[in-house]
Each structure stands twice: as structure tokens, then as C-alpha cells.
Amino acid sequence: MWAQEAVFYHIYPLGFCGAPQKNDYVSAPVSRLTKILDWLPHLQAMNINALYLGPLFEAGSHGYDTRDYYTVDRRLGNNATLEEIVKILHQNGIRVILDGVFNHVGRDFWAFADVRRRGADSPYCDWFRLDFSQDNHYRDGFCYEGWDGCDDIVKLNLKNKDVREYLLAAVSFWIEKFDIDGLRLDVAGYLNRKFLRLLHKACLEKKPDFWLMGEMVFGNYKKIINADMLHSITNYELYKTLHSCCNHHNIGELSVTLNRQFNRDIGVYKNLPLYSFLDNHDVSRIATTLKDKSLLKVLYGLLLTLPGVPGIYYGSEWGLEGDRRRSDEEVRPCLECLPDNDLSRHIAWWADFRRRHPALQYGEYVEYHVSADILVFARRVAESEIVVGANIGQINHEYRLGAEKCLLPAKSICLLKY
Numbered sequence: 001m002w003a004q005e006a007v008f009y010h011i012y013p014l015g016f017c018g019a020p021q022k023n024d025y026v027s028a029p030v031s032r033l034t035k036i037l038d039w040l041p042h043l044q045a046m047n048i049n050a051l052y053l054g055p056l057f058e059a060g061s062h063g064y065d066t067r068d069y070y071t072v073d074r075r076l077g078n079n080a081t082l083e084e085i086v087k088i089l090h091q092n093g094i095r096v097i098l099d100g101v102f103n104h105v106g107r108d109f110w111a112f113a114d115v116r117r118r119g120a121d122s123p124y125c126d127w128f129r130l131d132f133s134q135d136n137h138y139r140d141g142f143c144y145e146g147w148d149g150c151d152d153i154v155k156l157n158l159k160n161k162d163v164r165e166y167l168l169a170a171v172s173f174w175i176e177k178f179d180i181d182g183l184r185l186d187v188a189g190y191l192n193r194k195f196l197r198l199l200h201k202a203c204l205e206k207k208p209d210f211w212l213m214g215e216m217v218f219g220n221y222k223k224i225i226n227a228d229m230l231h232s233i234t235n236y237e238l239y240k241t242l243h244s245c246c247n248h249h250n251i252g253e254l255s256v257t258l259n260r261q262f263n264r265d266i267g268v269y270k271n272l273p274l275y276s277f278l279d280n281h282d283v284s285r286i287a288t289t290l291k292d293k294s295l296l297k298v299l300y301g302l303l304l305t306l307p308g309v310p311g312i313y314y315g316s317e318w319g320l321e322g323d324r325r326r327s328d329e330e331v332r333p334c335l336e337c338l339p340d341n342d343l344s345r346h347i348a349w350w351a352d353f354r355r356r357h358p359a360l361q362y363g364e365y366v367e368y369h370v371s372a373d374i375l376v377f378a379r380r381v382a383e384s385e386i387v388v389g390a391n392i393g394q395i396n397h398e399y400r401l402g403a404e405k406c407l408l409p410a411k412s413i414c415l416l417k418y
Contacts, residue, residue, distance in 0.1 A: 001231065002095065003182070003211045004273045004361045006050035007304070007351040008311035009043055011036065012281040013054055014063050015332030016314060019075035023060050025067070025108070031077035036085055040092060042337050046344065047351035050095040052184055052311060054281060056082060062328065063099070064186060065106030065153050069170035079177065086178050097182035097211060098174065102167050102199075103190055104146070104153040107138075112154050116140055127163050128154055147187070158192035167195070168202045175206045188214025188224055188233070196229040213275050213309075225272060235274035235308055237261065242278060242302065243286060246295045251392050254302075255370040258377070262307045262365040270364065276308030278316065281332050285313075285322040293319065294411050297346045298390055301413030304350040305379065305388045307365050312351075317344040357418065359384045369399065374408060376401075376416065387417035 013019075017032035033056070043051070055063030058071045072082050086096050105112060111124040119141055120132050129145040136143050136151065145155040156163055174180055183203070185191065191214075203210040213232040214224055221233040238257055245253040261269045278286040278299055287293055296319060303310045315322075318338050322331035340348075354360045363379035363386070370376075373393030379386050391397055391408040399406045399416070406416045 001211060001273070002209055003050070003213075003232065003309050005355065006095065006309060007046075007048055007355060008050045008052050008275075008309065009046065009048040009314065010052045010277070010280060010311050011054065011314045012063075012332045013056055013076055014073070015281075015329065016335060017076060018334030019073070021061060023058070023067075023073065023075055025058075025074075027074060029072075029074040029076075029078040029081070031081045033072070033076040033081050033085060037088060039337050040088070043094065044092065045340065046312070046317060046348045047355055048312070049093055049355065050097070050181075051089060052097050053099065055099045055101055055186075057101075060106045060108050060152070064101050064104070065108075066101055067106050067108040068110070069167070070173060082178050086180060090179065095181040096178075097184055097213070098178075098180050099186060100171065100183040101186045102156065102158070102195070103187045104155045106153060109154070115142075126160050127157055129157055158195045164192075164195050164198060168198060171199065172202060172206060175203065175210070181207070181209075182211030182213065184234075185212065185214040185230070188230065189216040189219055191224075193224070193229070196224060200228055200230070221269060221272070221274065225274075232273050232275050232309060234280075235261075235276050238274070238276055238306070238308065239278065239283075242299055243289050246299065246392055247289075247291045249392070250372050251375045251390065252370055252372060255367060255375060258306065258365060259367060264364040264366060267365070270307075274308045275311060276303055276306065277311045277313065278303055279313045279331075280311075281313070281328075282324065283331070284324045285316055285320055285331055287316065287319045288321040288323050292411075295392055296343055298392055298411060298413045300343070300347045301350050301388075302390055304347070304354045305360055305386070305413075306377075307363075307379070310351075310354070312347065317347050319343050353415075357384070357386060358382075359386045359418075368401075373397065374399065378417075385417065386415065389414050389416045 058068035058073045059065045072079050111127050114124050115122040131143040134143040147153045212230045214230045216233045217236045224230050225233050241254050241257040245251045315335050324331045359379045359381045363381040366378040368376040376389045389408045390413045397408045401416050
């Protein structure tokens with residue numbers, strides 16, 4: 001599938017575009033989203049060929065509190081804005097996937113608003129999980145199940161046929177209207193399995209190469225990545241190990257994860273195109289998490305050569321910092337395109353190399369050597385083999401690859417054979 005040949009760029013639009021934090025629902029749409037097109041030369045210079053956009057549809061604040069699945073958030077523009085942006089990106093060889101938020105909605109979602117007005121008489125009561133024997137602090141006259149302690153978002157009842165049909169119709173509209181190439185499904189691990197199967201069927205009937213990638217922070221990815229549900233899952237296990245092995249000066253941690261997941265003989269996720277990343281809108285920037293910033297190049301080199309579909313979070317290619325523990329806004333900033341620096345050029349080089357070599361897109365993972373500081377591995381497909389060496393230590397090392405001696409400089413990642 002095309003996604004295995006992609007290098008993704010991830011943007012959180014409401015922050016990226018400097019949109020107001022709250023939606024007043026009455027202001028005229030402002031086409032802030034066209035800012036993406038101003039970044040098109042940068043995306044091309046970075047060798048990006050797929051864009052993952054966070055929530056875009058009308059919502060109350062952060063975008064995951066949807067009000068209207070059929071209308072682009074007025075703080076970003078209108079439907080015509082998104083349609084034109086996707087068209088231009090496609091013309092420039094860049095695929096587009098959107099955030100699908102189907103586990104929950106905002107309190108202003110039309111069906112929930114009807115329940116708030118009419119109480120138990122609303123025909124939409126079964127769209128949610130309600131308890132009319134109690135009240136909440138909003139004084140709605142009932143309690144409801146939110147998401148992860150957040151009462152500004154309301155959990156949908158995906159066992160309800162009408163809810164499923166409504167959401168599937170919205171996705172069909174997105175594919176037909178905007179010509180999108182895939183979805184990232186918010187909190188996919190908690191979504192109803194029947195809904196996932198129906199979503200898979202509906203999307204691929206509309207577009208046979210449509211890509212479905214789910215957010216899953218922990219657990220067995222195979223529960224929802226299979227032939228009739230999702231194609232990919234966010235690989236949080238690898239994300240955590242990548243920075244941990246550097247912070248604890250032991251790349252052996254990474255070896256354990258890679259062999260558990262991708263070893264050609266025993267890997268539990270071998271041949272599965274998991275989505276790999278170093279940071280995103282929900283975690284601190286990698287330049288903040290990483291104790292030794294001089295290892296950023298090593299990590300990005302690994303991201304673009306290890307198994308998986310790699311994604312770069314906007315701004316991190318320049319080494320920007322941001323601590324999620326302080327605020328969401330710190331990792332979701334309004335940002336102007338910056339000049340290339342040594343790190344962004346390094347990422348662009350590896351992205352180009354990955355896109356030109358099927359072994360890095362589809363190849364099996366074979367480990368040659370591991371120590372506290374050194375990891376040497378190969379990616380193999382057919383007759384092609386690429387061997388990569390990473391050194392996170394303070395001193396240079398020499399590694400023998402067959403009859404050849406290869407130097408692995410301190411804090412570097414190198415191609416040893418290709």
C-alpha cells in the first residue's frame with residue numbers, strides 16, 4: 001500500500017494556524033488553513049509525500065469536541081478551503097489523511113444538544129450513555145459518560161445502529177467531497193469492533209487504497225490491525241523505547257523492542273506497517289524529552305530506517321522544544337516556517353533515501369550487532385539489503401562488516417551497506 005512508501009508530516013491545524021481557542025459559532029469562516037500551502041516548498045524540500053492533519057471539523061475548542069462532522073471548523077475556513085488544499089497537495093504528490101474522532105463528540109453536537117433540551121423525551125438518548133437518576137455540574141438533569149475524565153466531551157454509543165450509520169455517512173462525504181486518502185482514528189483501541197469493520201468496508205468501497213490508521217497507546221495492536229479493520233496503529237511502544245534507550249544510555253532497550261515487534265522469525269508485528277514517530281500533539285517534543293540533544297540526528301535516522309511508516313511532527317524538524325506537562329498549547333503552537341538547519345537537512349536526506357529504497361519501506365528486520373552504545377541492523381527485501389549502524393555513545397567504534405572495517409563515529413547513524 002502507498003502508506004508504506006510514505007514519509008508523513010503531522011500538523012495540528014488549530015494550533016498551527018493560530019486559530020482562536022474557543023469557537024463562537026457565529027463568526028464568518030476565516031481561511032487560516034491555507035497556511036499549509038505556504039509551507040508546500042518546505043514539505044517538498046523535506047521529501048514529505050503524505051500529510052496527516054489533526055481535527056478539522058466544527059468543534060467547540062480543541063477539535064476533539066466535534067459539533068458538526070459535515071462542516072470545516074470556521075476558525076480554519078470552510079469546506080471549499082479544505083477541498084482546494086487537498087487538490088493542490090495531490091497535484092504536488094502529497095497524500096492527505098484526516099483525524100477521525102468517532103469515540104466522542106462535544107456538548108454542542110446537535111444530537112446531544114437535543115437531549116439537553118428535551119431530556120428523556122429526546123429520540124437521541126440512546127446515542128449516548130446517560131443516567132437520568134443523577135445530575136451533573138452543568139445541571140443538565142442527567143449524567144453522561146465522558147472520555148478519560150473529560151466532561152466537555154461526550155462518549156457516543158457506537159452499538160447504536162443510527163450512530164454508526166451517521167458516522168459512516170459523514171466519512172463517505174469526506175471521501176467524496178475532499179478526496180482524502182485515509183484516516184487516523186482517535187482512541188481507536190476503544191472503538192466498537194463492529195463499527196471498525198463497517199468503517200473499513202465503507203471506506204474501501206469508496207476508495208480501494210484508502211488507509212486506516214488507529215491511535216492505540218498500549219495493548220495488543222493485533223486486536224484491531226487486521227484484514228477487516230485497520231491497516232496500521234500508532235507504535236507507542238517503539239516511540240517510548242527510542243528516547244528511553246538514549247536517556248538511559250542503553251540501546252539494548254531498543255533491540256529488545258525491535259526484536260519483539262519485527263524480528264523476521266519471532267516478531268509479533270513483523271510485516272505490519274505500524275505508524276512510527278518521535279513526538280506528536282499529545283506528548284512533549286522529542287527535543288524536550290531527550291536529555292542529550294546531540295542524539296536527535298541519530299533518532300531521526302533510526303525513525304526513517306527502522307520498520308514502520310514514519311511521521312514528522314511539525315516544527316520538530318528544527319529541534320523545537322515543548323513540554324506537554326505544562327500545557328497542550330506548548331506542543332501545539334502557531335508556527336511560521338523556519339529556515340532549514342542542520343537537523344532539518346539531515347531528516348530530509350534520510351527521508352529521500354528511504355523513499356528511494358524499497359528495502360526501507362518493505363524489508364524485514366535483521367539484527368547484526370547490539371551493545372550498550374551500538375546497534376547494527378539490516379533491512380532486506382528480495383535481493384536488496386541495507387545495513388545501518390547507530391552509535392549513541394561518546395566514543396568512536398569500529399565495526400567489521402564481512403571483510404570490511406566500518407567506522408561508527410560517536411553519536412551518529414551511518415549507512416554501512418546499500
